[in-house]
Structure formats: C-alpha cells, structure tokens
Amino acid sequence: MRVLVPFDARSPKTRLSGVLDDENRNEFARVMLDDVLEVLQRAGHQPHVISTGEVSCECPVRIDEQPLTAAINDRLAAVDPPVGIVMADLALLCVATVERLVETDGDVVIAPGLGGGTNALVVRTPDFRVDYHGTSFRDHRRQADSIDATSTIFDSFRVTLDIDEPDDLVEVLLHNQNRAATWLEQHGFSIGHAGDERTLLRSVE
Amino acid sequence: MRVLVPFDARSPKTRLSGVLDDENRNEFARVMLDDVLEVLQRAGHQPHVISTGEVSCECPVRIDEQPLTAAINDRLAAVDPPVGIVMADLALLCVATVERLVETDGDVVIAPGLGGGTNALVVRTPDFRVDYHGTSFRDHRRQADSIDATSTIFDSFRVTLDIDEPDDLVEVLLHNQNRAATWLEQHGFSIGHAGDERTLLRSVE
Numbered sequence: 401m402r403v404l405v406p407f408d409a410r411s412p413k414t415r416l417s418g419v420l421d422d423e424n425r426n427e428f429a430r431v432m433l434d435d436v437l438e439v440l441q442r443a444g445h446q447p448h449v450i451s452t453g454e455v456s457c458e459c460p461v462r463i464d465e466q467p468l469t470a471a472i473n474d475r476l477a478a479v480d481p482p483v484g485i486v487m488a489d490l491a492l493l494c495v496a497t498v499e500r501l502v503e504t505d506g507d508v509v510i511a512p513g514l515g516g517g518t519n520a521l522v523v524r525t526p527d528f529r530v531d532y533h534g535t536s537f538r539d540h541r542r543q544a545d546s547i548d549a550t551s552t553i554f555d556s557f558r559v560t561l562d563i564d565e566p567d568d569l570v571e572v573l574l575h576n577q578n579r580a581a582t583w584l585e586q587h588g589f590s591i592g593h594a595g596d597e598r599t600l601l602r603s604v605e
Numbered sequence: 606m607r608v609l610v611p612f613d614a615r616s617p618k619t620r621l622s623g624v625l626d627d628e629n630r631n632e633f634a635r636v637m638l639d640d641v642l643e644v645l646q647r648a649g650h651q652p653h654v655i656s657t658g659e660v661s662c663e664c665p666v667r668i669d670e671q672p673l674t675a676a677i678n679d680r681l682a683a684v685d686p687p688v689g690i691v692m693a694d695l696a697l698l699c700v701a702t703v704e705r706l707v708e709t710d711g712d713v714v715i716a717p718g719l720g721g722g723t724n725a726l727v728v729r730t731p732d733f734r735v736d737y738h739g740t741s742f743r744d745h746r747r748q749a750d751s752i753d754a755t756s757t758i759f760d761s762f763r764v765t766l767d768i769d770e771p772d773d774l775v776e777v778l779l780h781n782q783n784r785a786a787t788w789l790e791q792h793g794f795s796i797g798h799a800g801d802e803r804t805l806l807r808s809v810e
Binding site: 496497500512514515516535537538553555556557558559560561567570571574575591 | 717719720743760761764772776779
C-alpha cells in the first residue's frame with residue numbers, strides 16, 4: 401500500500417527545544433523519519449514522503465510547502481485508494497503494528513493521537529478528506545459518517561504516542577528498537593531510576 | 606479468566622487534586638472502577654477487586670492494606686494461572702481490547718503504562734511475580750526472562766493511557782463511552798476547541 405508520510409523539514413519538533421537545540425532537533429526528527437520509513441518498508445508497503453523542504457532519502461519525496469491538510473488532500477485527490485497516512489514522528493512504530501493497522505477493517509481506519517489528534521489513517525474510499533486542525537480525531541470520524549463510510553478506531557500506543565515533548569523521549573528509550581533510541585542514548589539521554597516513573601535524565605556532555 | 610483489579614479506596618487519584626476535590630476524586634475513581642469491572646464482565650471474565658479499603662460492588666472484593674506489589678503477589682501465589690491484572694483507572698478500556706489482550710500469546714503479556722509503568726498483565730506461569738516500583742515495564746520483562754518465560758508487549762492506547770493527570774481527562778472525554786465520560790460532562794468538563802489539541806475546559810458551577 402502507498403503510505404504518505406508528511407515531514408516538516410523546516411522547523412521540526414519545536415516543543416523539544418528545551419532539551420535539544422536546532423541542529424539536534426533537525427537530526428533527531430530525521431532519525432525518527434528514517435525509522436518510520438524502514439518499518440513501513442519492512443512491513444511491505446511503499447512510503448512516499450510529503451515534505452515541506454528538501455530531504456534526501458531512498459523512497460519517493462514530494463516537496464509541498466502547503467499546510468499539512470492541503471498537502472495531504474491534494475495527494476488523496478490524485479491517487480487511488482487505499483492510501484495510508486502515517487506521521488513521521490511515530491518512533492514507537494513496529495512492523496507488527498503496521499500489519500495490524502493495514503489488516504483493520506473499515507473504509508477509514510483512524511488512529512488517534514494523544515489529545516485528540518490523528519496519527520495514522522488508512523483511507524479506502526475516494527471521497528474522504530483530512531482536516532488536521534483541532535481535535536481531528538473526532539472530525540475525521542464525523543467526516544467518515546458524513547460520506548456514509550465506515551470508520552474504525554485503531555488501538556495502539558505505538559501509533560497514539562507521537563514524539564512531541566521531552567517526556568515523550570522516555571517512551572522512545574523504552575519502546576524504540578532502532579535508530580531513535582540509539583541516537584538519544586548517544587546524546588546522553590537515559591531513563592531515571594527515581595521513584596517517579598517518567599524521569600528523563602541527560603548527562604552533561 | 607480471573608482478573609485482579611487493584612483499587613486504592615483511601616486517597617485515589619491525588620494528581621487530579623488541581624481539578625477535583627477529595628469527594629469528587631473518590632467518586633470519579635469509583636466511576637472508573639465500575640467501568641473497568643463492567644468491561645471485564647462483558648468480555649466474559651471474572652474481576653476480583655483488591656482494595657485498600659471498603660468498597661461495595663457486585664463482584665468479589667478482598668481488602669488488603671499492603672502496598673500494591675505485595676498485595677498482588679500474595680494473590681498470584683494463592684491462585685492458579687492464568688490470572689489477569691488490570692488497573693482500576695483504565696477508563697479507555699473496551700471489550701474488544703480485553704478480548705485482544707486475552708488472546709495475545711505469551712507466558713506473560715505486559716501492557717506498558719505511559720512512562721514505563723505496567724497497566725495490565727496476563728500471567729500464564731505460576732512463578733511470575735510483580736514489582737510495580739519504578740519502570741516496572743522493563744523489570745517485568747526482565748523477570749519473565751529470568752524464569753525462562755516468554756513475554757509479549759501488548760500494544761493498546763486504551764490500556765497504556767491510564768487516567769492520572771488533568772490532561773488525561775481529555776482522553777476520557779474522547780474515548781470512554783460509559784460512565785466516566787458522562788460523569789465528567791455532568792461535572793462541567795469538556796474539550797476545548799482552541800488551536801491546541803489538548804485543552805480541557807471546565808465550566809464554572
């Protein structure tokens with residue numbers, strides 16, 4: 401299946417600015433993208449990066465400077481379903497989860513993000529369009545209803561937990577088994593062993 | 606399957622004290638417990654509440670004032686596997702997720718909590734014991750390895766997202782379809798429609 405992977409090549413992961421400077425944020429965002437692309441390919445799918453700027457990688461890249469919603473909807477209008485849409489910061493994604501996502505029934509399969517966003521979609525009907533503004537999870541369900549398409553909620557922490565904030569890096573260290581966790585470890589991050597479960601430590605470099 | 610549901614009847618959900626007073630926290634914790642028990646029963650299982658204090662409900666309740674780890678390990682030592690252990694604050698749990706959890710292979714099935722905790726277990730070997738302190742998700746995997754038991758990670762946002770902090774109430778409003786979401790709405794909570802996805806609103810009563 402063709403899977404669109406939107407990527408912000410200009411100012412990725414700004415909410416990590418408290419723990420990573422510009423250069424490191426760019427590098428870490430790129431490492432997560434590479435992990436996502438590899439997982440999708442290993443699961444037998446064809447990732448297509450939709451990027452706001454230049455990014456060199458081995459799979460097809462389309463530069464589109466429009467906002468996310470417009471860029472994705474242009475692609476949905478141009479290609480035949482089924483189409484997957486998977487965010488580039490899903491560093492916890494693994495092959496088994498992608499397989500389960502693609503095997504899930506429904507004209508539209510919607511994986512919520514924390515707080516009501518949408519982190520992954522499988523779109524099997526030509527009329528569905530995205531709207532990533534606000535609590536898009538609810539809006540995407542309503543939009544499916546409005547075109548008489550069935551929608552299914554996909555239940556996965558590996559998709560629901562995208563990596564936006566410093567606390568989320570703990571999840572990468574715990575659950576990513578690829579480049580992203582290694583990159584964090586190489587940059588001094590580790591999990592704290594204090595009573596508090598969610599403690600991110602960083603060694604002074 | 607017998608499913609142990611530990612419940613803190615004394616001072617539940619203290620991290621919600623910024624948005625709910627003592628009485629409301631007790632009530633909301635109890636509403637979430639009722640939702641979890643109902644989902645387990647509808648999925649065909651037998652919940653057994655392990656409570657730190659009196660709680661009246663229709664399923665069996667055992668009062669145990671020990672810390673969580675000791676209370677659960679006493680039960681694991683006393684009953685034959687398989688045994689499930691499901692936290693009482695999994696307000697997003699639904700029947701399909703419980704079915705998938707119980708169908709997951711492995712001597713020990715481990716559902717992580719956000720930040721490295723453990724929110725649900727299925728234990729199919731008599732020798733496994735829990736340790737909920739710290740990053741228990743990793744410790745439980747290691748413990749399974751140490752007794753030559755296979756362990757499987759269960760991938761579900763409905764189990765991984767327990768309800769501890771004010772932000773988590775957004776997830777209840779989005780994904781709970783039972784008492785807990787209704788209780789929050791009746792107590793003035795709703796989801797904000799600002800640009801920020803994760804906005805919790807509360808009307809002044």
